Amino acid sequence: MSSEPRFRVAICGAGIGGLTAALALSRSPDIEVQVYEGAQKLAELGAGIGLFSRPWELIRKLGLDAELLKYTEIKPVEGPVTAFNYRKSDTPEGIEFYTLVTKGNLMTFHRPDFQNALLQNMPRSTRIHCSKRLRSYIQRPTGPIELYFEDGTTATCDILIGADGLKSAVRRSMYTEKARIAQSEQKMREAMECEASIEPVWSGTNAYRALIPAERLSARYPGHRVFTQPTQYLGKDGYVIAYPIAKGKFINFVAFKSRHDLEGTKFNGPWVSPSDSSEVTSMFRTWEPEVQALMDCIERPLRWSIHILRPLSTYVHGRVALIGDAAHASPPHQGSGAGQAIEDAFVLATLLTHPSTTRHNLSRALSIFDHVRRPVAHDVHERNRLNGQYFTFHHTSPSEELSLSPEERLRRLKELGETFTKNWEWAWMTSAEPVVREALQLLVQS
Numbered sequence: 073m074s075s076e077p078r079f080r081v082a083i084c085g086a087g088i089g090g091l092t093a094a095l096a097l098s099r100s101p102d103i104e105v106q107v108y109e110g111a112q113k114l115a116e117l118g119a120g121i122g123l124f125s126r127p128w129e130l131i132r133k134l135g136l137d138a139e140l141l142k143y144t145e146i147k148p149v150e151g152p153v154t155a156f157n158y159r160k161s162d163t164p165e166g167i168e169f170y171t172l173v174t175k176g177n178l179m180t181f182h183r184p185d186f187q188n189a190l191l192q193n194m195p196r197s198t199r200i201h202c203s204k205r206l207r208s209y210i211q212r213p214t215g216p217i218e219l220y221f222e223d224g225t226t227a228t229c230d231i232l233i234g235a236d237g238l239k240s241a242v243r244r245s246m247y248t249e250k251a252r253i254a255q256s257e258q259k260m261r262e263a264m265e266c267e268a269s270i271e272p273v274w275s276g277t278n279a280y281r282a283l284i285p286a287e288r289l290s291a292r293y294p295g296h297r298v299f300t301q302p303t304q305y306l307g308k309d310g311y312v313i314a315y316p317i318a319k320g321k322f323i324n325f326v327a328f329k330s331r332h333d334l335e336g337t338k339f340n341g342p343w344v345s346p347s348d349s350s351e352v353t354s355m356f357r358t359w360e361p362e363v364q365a366l367m368d369c370i371e372r373p374l375r376w377s378i379h380i381l382r383p384l385s386t387y388v389h390g391r392v393a394l395i396g397d398a399a400h401a402s403p404p405h406q407g408s409g410a411g412q413a414i415e416d417a418f419v420l421a422t423l424l425t426h427p428s429t430t431r432h433n434l435s436r437a438l439s440i441f442d443h444v445r446r447p448v449a450h451d452v453h454e455r456n457r458l459n460g461q462y463f464t465f466h467h468t469s470p471s472e473e474l475s476l477s478p479e480e481r482l483r484r485l486k487e488l489g490e491t492f493t494k495n496w497e498w499a500w501m502t503s504a505e506p507v508v509r510e511a512l513q514l515l516v517q518s
């Protein structure tokens with residue numbers, strides 16, 4: 073960029089949200105983009121990620137699909153596709169009860185491949201700085217925003233995008249400042265609400281994640297169904313999800329164990345820690361043999377105590393915006409957190425790259441972003457919560473279930489399948505396009 077940029081964007085965090093925002097913004101060569109990542113190097117978690125049609129459409133618009141398709145054998149189709157098989161599996165004999173059919177496939181990837189695809193497409197002009205962990209920022213009514221990093225260095229920008237995940241330092245700074253302003257105006261309730269928005273809370277669920285080498289599972293259980301069909305194994309207070317990734321080299325495995333009554337409490341212990349496979353196995357001891365076979369093949373799974381954010385009252389303050397998990401970390405029961413981060417990045421970049429957006433009206437673009445994206449993300453959050461309850465038979469009592477005839481049990485299970493599908497189909501039956509259109513309309517009208 074030879075001449076003075078239109079404005080300078082700093083993105084804090086190089087996860088899926090931050091990198092997608094950087095890529096989408098870099099399409100406007102007159103906008104300067106600097107990405108600050110706290111980790112020493114860019115390294116995504118060795119786990120799987122799935123994207124339904126709604127975010128995949130945005131991936132196509134960003135021109136990332138060709139690169140991503142190199143990493144998967146899944147051929148995207150637009151018509152109906154079987155996405156997951158559902159089994160009730162918390163007894164020695166499992167019951168197959170439902171097949172989830174979606175419009176368009178669930179595109180599944182190994183996360184490092186996904187990150188690579190984003191980086192491959194990133195223009196050289198976008199600078200990514202590692203080992204730059206943001207501590208806080210200062211925003212004054214005019215002039216550049218000042219960024220303060222843990223290593224004692226500083227930087228400035230015209231607009232700051234907080235894509236720094238669940239424990240976001242940008243959110244902490246933003247809501248501390250908002251609480252201070254509310255206090256100075258004697259709005260004590262608002263000040264308390266702002267303070268309560270800073271820290272995530274425990275969802276009551278722990279997830280155990282592992283990648284299973286395909287040969288290992290093949291040796292233990294030849295022809296296991298998850299080689300050909302993504303499957304969710306459901307039971308009281310827990311469920312397991314398994315599907316192939318990286319062209320079938322691995323099975324992505326996640327086991328969830330829930331205590332819904334503990335949602336919103338404080339989790340005592342590390343949020344992510346290596347765990348022992350026996351810890352998981354013991355919780356699913358009575359489940360059907362297919363699940364036992366998966367359990368036998370995992371080694372040192374990572375235990376994630378799933379933390380979420382209470383819905384925030386805003387994602388923006390002046391020229392600072394939150395996106396992705398920093399704005400709306402949700403329970404992961406619809407595989408949609410990364411998709412929602414991509415949608416944030418796409419909508420925000422559409423507003424910022426619009427020719428009418430300049431250094432002098434950045435906060436207008438951000439408030440439109442907040443107006444169009446927050447209701448969608450909060451609705452998605454609630455739908456994820458509900459699916460977590462459906463998948464773990466939260467509203468079913470085991471004694472009542474025992475009294476049912478096999479036919480009645482199957483009928484109720486199928487009904488459950490239809491209920492969680494209805495709650496979830498926004499992910500493949502709807503598009504982000506109306507949100508983008510509304511954002512642009514508001515921008516040109518304002």
Ligand SMILES: Cc1cc2nc3c(=O)[nH]c(=O)nc-3n(C[C@H](O)[C@H](O)[C@H](O)COP(=O)(O)OP(=O)(O)OC[C@H]3O[C@@H](n4cnc5c(N)ncnc54)[C@H](O)[C@@H]3O)c2cc1C
Nearest residue numbers: 085087088089110122206236237396397407408409410411
């Ligand atoms: C078990 C499980 C399964 C999931 N499966 C799916 C799925 O199939 N599909 C899907 O769409 N979503 C899924 N999700 C959700 C998804 O992983 C997240 O929503 C998504 O990764 C959020 O992306 P992000 O970029 O907002 O945040 P993150 O991925 O958390 O990235 C934040 C980045 O910011 C950096 N950072 C943090 N603090 C600072 C700081 N102070 N300064 C600078 N950098 C900082 C971090 O190092 C990191 O690189 C799943 C989540 C879980 C827990």
